[in-house]
Amino acid sequence: MLSLLKRVFTSFGPPVAEKQGDPIRFGVLGAADIASVTTFWSLIAALTPPLALITPAKSHPEVIVQAVAARDRIRAEAFAKKHGIPDVKDTYQDVLDDPNIDAIFIPLPNSLHYEWAVRSIRAGKHVLVEKPAVDNEAEAKLLFNLPELSRPDAPVLLEAFHNRFHPAVQKFLTFINPADVVHVHTDSMVPSWFTSKDDIEFNFKLGGGSMMALGTYNFAMLRMVFVDEPEECLTCSTNVYADGIHDQCDYDFKAQFRFPNGGIGEATTTLRGPLWWKPSEARVTHREVVVPDKTLPASQEKVQTRQVTLHGFMHAVLWHRIDVKDSYLIRNKADSRPVKAWTETSSHKAYTYRDSGGKFASAPGEDWWMSYRYQLEEFVNRVKGSETQYWVSGEDSTKQMRMIDMAYGQSGLGLRPTSSFV
Numbered sequence: 001m002l003s004l005l006k007r008v009f010t011s012f013g014p015p016v017a018e019k020q021g022d023p024i025r026f027g028v029l030g031a032a033d034i035a036s037v038t039t040f041w042s043l044i045a046a047l048t049p050p051l052a053l054i055t056p057a058k059s060h061p062e063v064i065v066q067a068v069a070a071r072d073r074i075r076a077e078a079f080a081k082k083h084g085i086p087d088v089k090d091t092y093q094d095v096l097d098d099p100n101i102d103a104i105f106i107p108l109p110n111s112l113h114y115e116w117a118v119r120s121i122r123a124g125k126h127v128l129v130e131k132p133a134v135d136n137e138a139e140a141k142l143l144f145n146l147p148e149l150s151r152p153d154a155p156v157l158l159e160a161f162h163n164r165f166h167p168a169v170q171k172f173l174t175f176i177n178p179a180d181v182v183h184v185h186t187d188s189m190v191p192s193w194f195t196s197k198d199d200i201e202f203n204f205k206l207g208g209g210s211m212m213a214l215g216t217y218n219f220a221m222l223r224m225v226f227v228d229e230p231e232e233c234l235t236c237s238t239n240v241y242a243d244g245i246h247d248q249c250d251y252d253f254k255a256q257f258r259f260p261n262g263g264i265g266e267a268t269t270t271l272r273g274p275l276w277w278k279p280s281e282a283r284v285t286h287r288e289v290v291v292p293d294k295t296l297p298a299s300q301e302k303v304q305t306r307q308v309t310l311h312g313f314m315h316a317v318l319w320h321r322i323d324v325k326d327s328y329l330i331r332n333k334a335d336s337r338p339v340k341a342w343t344e345t346s347s348h349k350a351y352t353y354r355d356s357g358g359k360f361a362s363a364p365g366e367d368w369w370m371s372y373r374y375q376l377e378e379f380v381n382r383v384k385g386s387e388t389q390y391w392v393s394g395e396d397s398t399k400q401m402r403m404i405d406m407a408y409g410q411s412g413l414g415l416r417p418t419s420s421f422v
């Protein structure tokens with residue numbers, strides 16, 4: 001308990017690193033802050049820039065949050081003062097036009113990601129754009145194939161899929177054999193008192209919907225578990241506020257996808273969940289496989305069925321647990337009659353890559369690093385031309401948007417609208 005408190009406390013108030021070398025100077029577009037809070041969701045939303053960039057930047061020796069702009073300058077000034085950001089600009093474009101700024105963080109409503117990412121890249125800036133990267137696959141194809149991105153000195157562009165960078169998620173994947181996966185259940189939620197109809201998450205024009213806000217994390221887990229893309233969205237049922245205004249924005253959904261190995265991936269999310277928050281969960285069931293066992297007579301065989309569950313795939317720094325359950329059976333080959341059955345279970349945690357071992361074992365990190373901090377580490381590595389251990393490519397983000405489109409297509413709510421910006 002003490003170590004949990006210490007870890008969480010330090011993750012929100014990390015030690016401040018002395019800035020060194022040639023730090024990357026970030027500009028932030030938008031200044032959502034506590035002043036604009038009306039619901040718990042808007043509190044979380046107001047925390048997006050602090051969580052995703054400002055806090056992680058404190059402990060990173062090569063990152064400075066240099067400038068911010070908001071639609072309202074007074075609000076931007078208050079935000080800058082509160083977070084110790086030196087420069088306030090009058091407009092988002094002014095941030096992009098500042099030669100002192102190297103990288104742009106885009107925590108705007110989803111429908112504005114495409115436009116401001118394109119503008120930033122055209123201004124020669126590196127870009128960290130909030131998830132979902134854009135509104136739909138068509139936008140993703142345009143954004144991630146911008147000619148500026150294939151030049152030798154191309155800027156770095158990353159969809160801020162923070163949880164994927166956390167060692168817990170990577171460790172979880174090491175227990176899975178993708179070819180043998182038959183079923184994956186994923187769920188994520190926030191309680192109903194977190195949200196209100198007025199949140200941007202329920203505004204269709206701004207790219208709202210629970211699949212965009214939370215479900216995309218479930219979808220990414222499915223894609224990572226199968227190491228493949230879904231062939232079809234079999235079902236997608238949704239609920240909406242049917243009031244003539246919010247009708248196209250799901251406040252919850254349940255979708256099922258078929259993957260190329262025949263396995264089924266299921267995602268369910270709600271922005272109007274029960275009172276108590278429940279950590280996100282990914283539960284993977286493998287098919288039965290024969291395990292060689294030389295101690296058995298030739299007439300018998302040993303089979304194993306594995307289930308792997310990651311509790312807390314979104315906010316692993318707060319708490320997570322990986323449960324591995326192997327069910328074994330020794331049976332007669334001739335008539336499948338069971339001879340002996342038993343179960344072996346183990347639980348694992350990985351707050352650092354040292355803990356997780358495997359191919360990323362040498363990657364840096366502390367147990368109090370949030371997923372956002374791990375993400376920032378890799379973003380900086382890319383910008384500096386250093387090796388990255390883990391990355392979410394533009395191709396990956398485009399496939400992610402294709403999956404979201406599949407689900408919205410199947411749901412009948414329709415794809416999120418494409419930007420008119422060219």
Ligand SMILES: NC(=O)C1=CN([C@@H]2O[C@H](COP(=O)(O)OP(=O)(O)OC[C@H]3O[C@@H](n4cnc5c(N)ncnc54)[C@H](OP(=O)(O)O)[C@@H]3O)[C@@H](O)[C@H]2O)C=CC1
Pocket residue numbers: 029030031032033044045046048051052069070071072075107108109110112130131132160162200201206212213
């Ligand atoms: N990684 C994370 O932890 C989280 C990520 N997100 C993601 O962050 C992004 C922003 O979502 P969220 O934080 O909920 O958003 P907010 O409602 O807090 O809005 C973010 C900012 O968007 C700006 N904005 C510009 N145009 C508009 C407009 N037309 N309507 C409303 N706002 C506008 C506002 O900036 P200004 O100050 O200039 O007025 C506002 O501060 C989304 O992509 C979401 O998916 C959301 C929650 C958590």
Ligand SMILES: O=C1OC[C@@H](O)[C@H](O)[C@H]1O
Pocket residue numbers: 044213214314
């Ligand atoms: O995108 C998000 O939305 C919901 C939040 O709980 C979460 O922190 C964030 O990543």
